[in-house]
Amino acid sequence: MSAxxxxxxxxxxxxxxxxxxxDTGAxxxxxxxxxxxxxPGCPNTDAGPDFCQAHVRVGGQAWRGDVEIHRASSGWFDxxxxxDARYNAVALHVTLYADGWTGGLVREDGSPLPELVLAPHLTDPLRELLHEFRTRPNDDRALLCAPRWAEVPEALRADWVEKMAEERLEAKKQRLVDRYFAAPDVxxxxQERLFAGLGYAKNDDAMGDLARRVPQALARRLAATDRRDLEALLLGLAGLIPDPSDLPEADRATADYASSLAxxxxxxxxxxxxxxxxxxxxxxxxxxxRPANFPPLRIAQAAALLAPGGVLHQDPLGQLLDAVHSEKPARALRxxxxxxxxxxxxxxxxxxxKATKERDPSVGRRRRDTxxxxxxxxxxxxxxxxxxxxRLAAAVRALLRDLPGGSDRVTRRFRALGMRPENALEAQGQHQLYRTRCREARCLECRIGQHVLES
Ligand code: SF4
Incomplete structure (x- = not known):
């Protein structure tokens, strides 16, 4: 076998x-x-051709259809x-290598199928491409439209992201509206949203569930008299207080605290x-x-929000409204x-x-912004x-324009294309675009994708 x-x-x-x-030139x-x-079309995660809704020109004729990919032409028959009639809409068969079948493929309906052999057009040796593919972090996987991104006017991209931000805010609000009609208690x-936010991606559901189990009046009463009772309530309802007999190797202070909570x-x-x-x-x-995201610590932080001085302890809504209408809403809310x-x-x-090195256990500024x-x-x-x-709705949007855009797995994909979110509203738009369109390969429902296809 050749190298x-x-x-x-x-x-x-x-x-x-x-x-x-x-090299797409020739x-x-x-x-x-x-x-x-x-x-190139959208990756198909279901049965059928590998890419759907591709747009190619072969010999001067335009085709909109699917693309099927194999290592060599024989894969079509293998x-x-x-x-299979599901493959009659394949517009192009793409292979890495040519073999004895190349140029002779037919569809189920008997029509000849055009092919493209990639090997002569690769820009780097295969082993380097393979290494790069295997070591590239997931975050850096480019958007489908990345090769054509520069062709899309900046104003169109910005308008679309802004529209996506509105869509995301509306969706988030609507989820709460539905909940509010079931139980009208803002x-x-x-409390549920703040708890869920502390749970981050992996424990947000569980934290939301815990929030619904915690009776606010009792929690506030306990917080006013004995903070440890409040932690016992939350960690106990979470099912996270270990049985003291399960801690034979814990140091004395740790075992005593756990026993006291139990x-x-x-x-x-x-x-x-x-x-x-x-x-x-x-x-x-x-x-x-990361240990900083372990649920027991996040629950203890949630307990602090219910304690005196915490936003959930007294008139939370009044405090939020005062803050958002203040001169510096972002600072006041932080x-x-x-x-x-x-x-x-x-x-x-x-x-x-178990115990660890001493550090500040409170929630950092970036997480508070989140x-x-x-x-x-x-x-x-x-x-x-x-x-x-x-006026309140406008103040909320102004607040988001005042918060930093931040950097995460989603915004880094857009930043790689030169679209760094200037503020949290733009970041929300990028999240909505990525989660509802890019990730689902719904480029035809995206103005950026439509522009690329039409141009
Ligand atoms: S959905 Fe739009 S932004 Fe996302 S990859 Fe497709 S064309 Fe690009």
């Missing part, structure tokens, strides 16, 4: 096609007809596509028969989490969420089983709608 005719994963070929990562079929790729919704939670359950049942410990994710330092125990613990965007903003938009308060 270059090594087996390569078809995933690499899909990636090269998706990114059009080859493509020709084996029969020497020119090939131009207008749009997989019986020549007998403060409970705020006793307190037991007492609270006896005193408050209406308390919800504890959650299953298996609901909580620890795997691949300050409201600042009281997230739990009891001293958490300076040396991420969980209840809480504002994902928890506070939707609740304020709900209030604006309930009250018909346009």
């Amino acid at each position: 270059e005719k090594r087996p390569v994963p078809e995933a690499l070929l899909h990636d090269l096609w998706r990114r059009q990562h080859f 493509l020709r079929t084996p029969g020497d007809r020119p090939v131009t790729v207008r749009a 997989h019986d596509h020549h007998r 403060e409970a919704l705020l 006793e307190r939670f037991e007492r609270l359950r006896n005193e408050h028969a209406a308390l919800a049942a504890p959650m299953e410990p298996a609901r909580w994710q620890f795997f691949r989490l 300050a409201l969420l600042e009281a997230t330092a739990p009891t001293n125990f958490w300076k040396t613990h991420f969980r209840l089983e 809480l504002i965007t994902n928890a506070v903003v939707p609740v304020l938009l709900l209030c604006a709608e309930q009250r018909g308060d346009d």
Whole structure:
């Protein structure tokens, strides 16, 4: 076997096609007809051809259809596509290498199928392409339209992202509207959203569930008298207080704290028969989490929000409205969420089983900004709608324009194309675009994709 005719994963070929990562200047079929790729199509994750809705020109004729990819032409027959009517819409068969079948493929309906052999057009040796493909972080996987991004006018991209931001805000608000009609309690919704925000991606559902189990009045009362009772209530309802007999190797202070929480939670359950049942410990994710995101610490921070000085302790909605209408709303809201330092125990613990080095256990500024965007903003938009308060709705958008855009897995994809989000509103737009269009390969429902196809 020649060094270059090594087996390569078809995933690499899909990636090269998706990114059009080859010399696209002088493509020709084996029969020497020119090939131009207008749009590579959308990856198909279901049964059927590999890419759908591609747009190619072969020998001067435009085709909109599917693309099927194999290592060599024989793959078309090996997989019986020549007998499968689902492949009659394939406009182009793309292979890495030519073989004895190249140039002789037919569809199930008997029509000849044009082909493109990529190997002569690769810009780098295969082993380098393969290495780059295998080592490239997922974050850097380019958007489908990346090769044509520069052709899209900047104003069109900016308008579309702004529209996406509005769509995202509306969707977030609508989810709360539905919940509000089921149980019209804005403060409970705020508690749920703040808890879920602290749970981050992996424990947001579980934190939201916990928030619904915590009776606000009881929590505030306990917080005013004994913070440790409040932590016992929350961690006990979460099902996360370990049995003291399961801590034979914990240091004395850790074991004592866990025992104290267990006793307190037991007492609270006896005193408050209406308390919800504890959650299953298996609901909580620890795997691949940074210790700072471990649920016990996040729950202790949530308890701090309910304690005196925390935004949830007294008149949360009034405090939020004052802050958002203040001279510097972003700063005022950050300050409201600042009281997230739990009891001293958490300076040396991420969980209840063992001690670690001392550090500040409160929620950092970036996470507080995320809480504002994902928890506070939707609740304020709900209030604006309930009250018909346009001034509040405008203040919420101004607030988002005042918060930094930040950097995450989604915004980095757009930043790689030169579109760095200037503020949190733009970042929201990029998230909506990526999650509802790019990730689903719904480029035909995207103005950027439509522009690329039409140009
Ligand atoms: S949905 Fe739009 S922005 Fe996303 S990859 Fe497709 S064309 Fe590009």
